[in-house]
Amino acid sequence: CWNIAHVSFAMWHETGRRFVPGDLSPANFLVPSADHKRGPKLVSLARRRAFAGLEDFVGALDDGFGRRVAADYPEVSPHLDVPTVLSALLDVVGVDQGLALVDAAVWEDDALAGAVSAYAAEVRAGGYIPHPLRFAVERYRAWATLADEPTKEARAATLQELEGTYALREVFAQRADLRVRFFRDTVLSDAPEWARVRLDALIDQLHTGALPPESLTEQVGLIRGAPGACDELEYFLTRLGYPHLSPEDEAAFMSGAGHAAWTDVVVTHEDTTGRIYRVRPPVNPKELSALQRLFLATATEVTFQSHHRFLVAVGERDTLLGGLFYELDADSRVAHLEKIVVAEHSRYLGVGDGLMEELFKRAATAGMSAITVGFYRRGYFYRHGFTVEGRHPGLVKHLE
Structure with missing residues (x-):
């Protein structure tokens, strides 16, 4: 779904935002078999049509692609996920321009307008989540659901593998809060509530700029050293604060005081x-x-x-x-x-x-x-x- 929306918005953007694909059937798209691979393509541009607004195009995607896929695969929802479609738009034009376009668009369908408004508010409050990170989180959760009580080392190794597969180091280099989100939504999703509250606060501080990225290790250390932190929580927080550690590394901590603790x-x-x-x-x-x-x-x-x-x-x-x-x-x-x-x-x-x-x-x-x-x-x-x-x-x- 994201790949289809992305290649369609890319065509619209490259044609001066005048045209969109006229044929939105699944047969008109070549999509990589795995979500970590890049390069979705349109088979034919012959049936392009004039762009008539975001609501019209989202509806066309829903009818032309979503419903046809659902007809062949009943387990798939016939309706496209609005955040997924809008995420593709923001990836093509940039977050600021994308939100401006969403705000300027006329949304006559109340349900659609509500979903669009909720997504825009979520992005403004917590930041845009790049699609590689979303896909990596979904893949980790799918693995964790099927795994039989995986060890913390296996979970950390899976996280490390996903980081490489989805090229997340590039994503994390742009925004420090995204690495914390990755851990919070995967290996720390079942952490104690007090720890998740502090992680949420840390994400917010990093996203707004209230906390510089170089302070991440120190702030994670404060959570790790808090009363009530179990061994498993300490293990994953250690790897959040020190990304170079391998899953099997046995690590302890050292600290120093003075004018620069x-x-x-x-x-x-x-x-x-x-x-x-x-x-x-x-x-x-x-x-x-x-x-x-x-x-x-x-x-x-x-x-x-x-x-x-x-x-x-x-x-x-x-x-x-x-x-x-x-x-x-x-x-x-x-x-x-x-x-x-x-x-x-x-x-x-x-x-x-x-x-x-x-x-x-x-x-x-x-x-x-x-x-x-x-x-x-x-x-x-x-x-x-x-x-x-x-x-x-x-x-x-x-x-x-």
Whole structure:
């Protein structure tokens, strides 16, 4: 339904908003078999007709497409869903123009006018929901209904898969509130009422601009740390606040006080001998000094600067096993790994791999499309997916 309305409104828009398809039968449309695929097409434009207003066209869609589909598939409603049709209009012309067109249109049918008014009010109050997000939520709910008491890891993995299938990272990059909506309407739909109320407030603050997107992790942390938050709620809120975490990652939290309070995540790994180590940012200047000494012990001169970001791997009693530092360039969307080091007693045990894995996830979450590194230790970096490209200095790895 959405694809049919979208390709029809696209034709109307591309013809100077003068013409719409005259043949709205299902046979005149080529629609992808899966809702995450793009590219619906009109078979023929030969029977185009003059546009006579939104109400007329919505009615024509209902008669020409909706009723004919229902005749072949009785389980389908013969009437098109008004929000779905208007969502396609807003996607074609933009939210502001779309709402202006809806407001200016004459709606003589009372039931239709009520549905249109309700949808417009919903968009103005809560924002436009892009169709990939709507489809992803519907697909998750269909899976969850059929799944037999899925584990939280399975639910998180399904969410992660849908995020990739429907290209939701692009959607979330435009509006931070949409990622919260995605979680609220899927894995957190059965969360306690107090948590859902706070999520709704967070969505509203992000949508209106009262809360900057960079404050999302902190605000989610406040909900996660509230009394009454069960393990499952904490698990999903953690992944809402830290998108780079995999479903199977075992994560804890660290925080610091002072003039700039902060919270970050600690990810647990296991080396090749079965020993546990953790990857996290340094907690204080003492750890940064220890990291610098570790570099110096390998005859590597480094200079830490204020724009650098750091990750360290620590073992029992927070013994430093290794670390790296890097920088992010928001304009080019390319991160640069300055240096990585692993203590001699911890080499060849997978500690460096754990550091690199965490770097890749954090860089991708920060919106980076690639990571570069100097033209050295090529064998090591080739193993981690780096290559040589003429348009990047040194070595580069493209992030999926």
